[in-house]
Amino acid sequence: MTYKKILNRVTVAFIALLVFLIIFSNTLATLSAKRVVLEFASRGIITTVDADGTAHTTNHPNVIPLSALHRDGNGHFILYAESVPKRFGSSYHARILRVDVGRRNDTHAAVTPIMGQDMPAYGIITASNEPVFSGERVRIVE
Amino acid sequence: MMNATIKKRLLTAILIFFTAVLAAGFMLPVFITVINSLMKGFEVRSRFTMNILPSNIFYVLDVFPQIHYVRMTLSPDYVSAGQYAALFRYAEYMNAMLNSLLIALPAVLGQLVISVPAAYAFEFLKWRNKEKLFFAYIVIMLMPLPVLLVPQFVIAGFFGISESLPAIILPALFAPFGVFLLRQYLKTLPVEFIEAAKIDGAGQFRILVSIITPLMKPAIAALALLVFIDYWNVVDQALVFITDIEWQPLSVYLTRLTGNFNIIFAASVFYMIPALLAFLHGQEHLTAGMKITGLK
Numbered sequence: 001m002t003y004k005k006i007l008n009r010v011t012v013a014f015i016a017l018l019v020f021l022i023i024f025s026n027t028l029a030t031l032s033a034k035r036v037v038l039e040f041a042s043r044g045i046i047t048t049v050d051a052d053g054t055a056h057t058t059n060h061p062n063v064i065p066l067s068a069l070h071r072d073g074n075g076h077f078i079l080y081a082e083s084v085p086k087r088f089g090s091s092y093h094a095r096i097l098r099v100d101v102g103r104r105n106d107t108h109a110a111v112t113p114i115m116g117q118d119m120p121a122y123g124i125i126t127a128s129n130e131p132v133f134s135g136e137r138v139r140i141v142e
Numbered sequence: 143m144m145n146a147t148i149k150k151r152l153l154t155a156i157l158i159f160f161t162a163v164l165a166a167g168f169m170l171p172v173f174i175t176v177i178n179s180l181m182k183g184f185e186v187r188s189r190f191t192m193n194i195l196p197s198n199i200f201y202v203l204d205v206f207p208q209i210h211y212v213r214m215t216l217s218p219d220y221v222s223a224g225q226y227a228a229l230f231r232y233a234e235y236m237n238a239m240l241n242s243l244l245i246a247l248p249a250v251l252g253q254l255v256i257s258v259p260a261a262y263a264f265e266f267l268k269w270r271n272k273e274k275l276f277f278a279y280i281v282i283m284l285m286p287l288p289v290l291l292v293p294q295f296v297i298a299g300f301f302g303i304s305e306s307l308p309a310i311i312l313p314a315l316f317a318p319f320g321v322f323l324l325r326q327y328l329k330t331l332p333v334e335f336i337e338a339a340k341i342d343g344a345g346q347f348r349i350l351v352s353i354i355t356p357l358m359k360p361a362i363a364a365l366a367l368l369v370f371i372d373y374w375n376v377v378d379q380a381l382v383f384i385t386d387i388e389w390q391p392l393s394v395y396l397t398r399l400t401g402n403f404n405i406i407f408a409a410s411v412f413y414m415i416p417a418l419l420a421f422l423h424g425q426e427h428l429t430a431g432m433k434i435t436g437l438k
Contacts, residue, residue: 011419018239018416025236032231087237137233 026088033139034130036094038081038123039065046103046110058103060110062119068126069101069109076101078111079125081138094125096134172414174214179225179411181218183404186225189213190403225408235409237388238395242374243416244307245391249314249373250366257320257365258358262350264321265328266336276325279318291382298383309383314373320365327361328354363427370420 021028044063048056068078076099081092097120102110113119123140125132132138178186229235263269264276282290290313298309335357339349355362380394387395392413399406421428 007419007422011423014415014419021230022236022240025230026233028231029233086233087240091233 023088026086026091029137030089030091030139033092033137034128034132035141036081036125036129036132036138037127037142038140039068039126040123041111041119044108044110046105046108048103048105056103058110060102062111062113063108064111064124065126066104066107066109068124069099069111074098075114076111079132079134080120080122081125081140082120082122092138092140094132094134094136094138095120095122173216175407175410175414177216177218179407180221180223181407182220182222182224183228185219186407187403189215225405226412229405229408229412232405232409234387235392235395235399235405238390238392239413241307241389241395242376242391242393245310245314245376245380246370246373248311250369252311252315253317253320253369254362254366256315257324258355258362259350260321261324261328262354264325266333266349266354267346279321283318283322287378291378294379295382304383305386305389307384307389310373310376310379313379314369317369320369323365323368324358324361327358331357360427360430363424364430367420367424367428371417374417374420 041062041064043059043061046058046060046063048058050056064078070077070079078097078099079094080097082095084091084093097117098114099111100114102112104110125138128138178189181189264272294309294313295304298304298312303309303312331354335353336349339353344352375393376391377393380391384390384394387398396409396413399409402409
């Protein structure tokens with residue numbers, strides 16, 4: 001096989017690979033992303049009981065599961081999965097939102113975004129197969 | 143006589159030696175990049191813990207292995223295709239690759255479509271102030287790019303195309319270099335071709351398409367190659383016009399991967415391949431075109 005023929009074949013193979021990757025890299029990236037479970041914040045009633053047995057009931061607009069609540073040196077935060085439109089489909093990326101925690105019970109907590117921000121319209125990450133960091137691409141599982 | 147032959151051979155040997163050393167010097171970064179692309183991410187991280195600086199350049203070659211910052215090697219501890227596997231799943235990289243193609247290919251095609259008839263008109267048609275305009279072309283060609291960027295930025299803003307790829311592509315279509323290169327080539331063609339075609343009743347368009355363009359193939363191929371490589375490596379215009387990461391070409395996006403040891407070298411190698419293939423396809427034409435046009 002001559003040099004020219006080999007070069008032509010290599011070029012064709014590279015172009016085919018490039019086209020495949022450009023079209024499907026978004027899908028490949030999503031398939032290999034960390035898997036997360038989402039839940040939406042909802043209005044709910046939190047009932048807490050003091051040490052003296054007094055029950056307190058709060059009706060709060062943003063109640064989330066405790067598994068969605070995290071804490072670091074700067075306070076509490078939640079992670080949500082933001083949908084980012086791409087040329088070939090869309091992808092979900094984890095984003096951080098700092099929150100103040102109000103009343104909480106064994107399973108849920110009432111949260112308020114700090115600095116007057118709104119609660120995200122996206123699902124909040126409640127579980128993941130690996131630790132998720134802000135900005136990372138995630139794959140949503142049911 | 144004998145002395146002269148020995149002298150000539152010695153001179154040739156010395157020239158070959160220096161050329162080989164020079165070539166090796168130029169190729170070394172490419173070799174190192176390719177070899178490092180076959181390392182695992184953790185090995186790359188362990189070898190490149192700091193930037194190469196004049197203060198630690200001597201440690202690069204393991205002269206003082208007890209104190210090292212960067213440890214380059216031509217043989218990885220473990221050969222792995224892991225960087226490429228990770229790269230192929232890196233959608234943002236492929237998006238940037240697509241942006242680069244969307245800039246380079248239209249720039250090449252557009253510049254050819256405009257430069258070929260323009261060069262023909264400058265060389266073979268008679269019209270007023272032709273040479274003055276061509277002089278203006280040369281002056282613009284000799285201007286440094288940063289000087290041209292400001293008016294280009296203003297014009298792109300006026301047409302509302304800044305922050306988009308056409309802001310880079312449109313000025314590329316009308317770049318004077320292509321016209322200059324092709325006109326230099328046309329100067330080498332005998333005028334008899336044109337006269338014979340005119341006698342046969344061919345119009346200007348027919349002469350351009352059927353006679354001149356096929357004869358210009360080496361120069362067109364050389365121009366296509368030079369423009370492709372130029373716009374594949376575009377940085378200045380991309381930095382000025384495109385701030386949205388989603389639309390940045392790979393030449394600019396690559397700098398964002400500097401700290402990503404899991405893919406950085408594979409990303410660099412993959413970035414080189416299109417330009418390399420373009421060069422391998424067009425190198426004969428490039429050298430032929432350079433010889434004829436007298437460009438170096």
